[in-house]
Amino acid sequence: MTGAYLNSMYTQIEKQFNIPASLVGIINGSFEIGSFMKQFYEAPHVFVLNLLMFHFDSNRYHIESSVSPQENSSVVSLCHVNQSLISLPTEEPSTECEKEPGSLLWIFVMVGNLIRGMGETPVVPLGISYLEDFAKTENSPFYQGCLHTATVIGPFLGFLLASFCAKLFVDLESVDAGELTITPTDVRWVGAWWLGILICALVNFLAGLPFWFLPRSLVREGEISESEKTDFIPFLKALLRNPVYMLFIVITVLQFSAFIGMISFMPKYLEQQFGKSASDAIFLI
Numbered sequence: 001m002t003g004a005y006l007n008s009m010y011t012q013i014e015k016q017f018n019i020p021a022s023l024v025g026i027i028n029g030s031f032e033i034g035s036f037m038k039q040f041y042e043a044p045h046v047f048v049l050n051l052l053m054f055h056f057d058s059n060r061y062h063i064e065s066s067v068s069p070q071e072n073s074s075v076v077s078l079c080h081v082n083q084s085l086i087s088l089p090t091e092e093p094s095t096e097c098e099k100e101p102g103s104l105l106w107i108f109v110m111v112g113n114l115i116r117g118m119g120e121t122p123v124v125p126l127g128i129s130y131l132e133d134f135a136k137t138e139n140s141p142f143y144q145g146c147l148h149t150a151t152v153i154g155p156f157l158g159f160l161l162a163s164f165c166a167k168l169f170v171d172l173e174s175v176d177a178g179e180l181t182i183t184p185t186d187v188r189w190v191g192a193w194w195l196g197i198l199i200c201a202l203v204n205f206l207a208g209l210p211f212w213f214l215p216r217s218l219v220r221e222g223e224i225s226e227s228e229k230t231d232f233i234p235f236l237k238a239l240l241r242n243p244v245y246m247l248f249i250v251i252t253v254l255q256f257s258a259f260i261g262m263i264s265f266m267p268k269y270l271e272q273q274f275g276k277s278a279s280d281a282i283f284l285i
Helices: 001-010 010-016 021-036 046-059 106-120 126-134 138-163 191-213 233-239 245-273 278-284
Strands: none
Touching: 001 106, 001 138, 001 191, 001 245, 010 021, 010 245, 021 106, 021 233, 021 245, 126 138, 138 191, 138 233, 138 278, 233 245, 245 278
């Protein structure tokens, strides 16, 4: 839920802090970096604290005073909302579309996302291995089915939450809705991306409470057979020599590479190419 929500809100973060899409890609990839580091305790609430800290320490979002009709149309790519002309494809690339980060506070987003990756690793993928190690053979498929079902329902809820929050102005706590001169379809609009973080934080906290009461070690449901006591290194070597297994790994990497790219940047594409508001684009996904 948290991952889907954050992925769909990258365009809002990009506009508020005036950072290029390349930095958004780095922020997105920081989750996998944190996951790779493999921490042993679920800690998504730290990720929430990081995001809240830089949101409330940052200045309010300032709306540009004007924007030309061409810039707000569905066929114009958004670079700077205050630039007056867009270069045609046949012209030399315009340096006006090259922007420097408006604030270094985006680093807090990256660090928070990295910590979120650390916290999620004990659930996926280590949780699957944990189920295999401690559950009976006949019960393991059911437990894994429950886990994978949750990973489908979570993103669904995350996208719906993001669609709702994107309709609310980013500074809703300090700006009256009646005073706003722009609407969610305006290219200058930035949704209240931080609000969903609070909701996700509460859900993560409630879900993490039961883990605090688990014993340090659980009793295995079934007996450990001698074949399951195989040393890790020899077993890993055997897997690396298995062509079917390695082919499956390569296919999985390619599949997730395409999927993550689509989820992360499809909202921005729908906004720019079809003139959709952030809320509508996220809802469509």
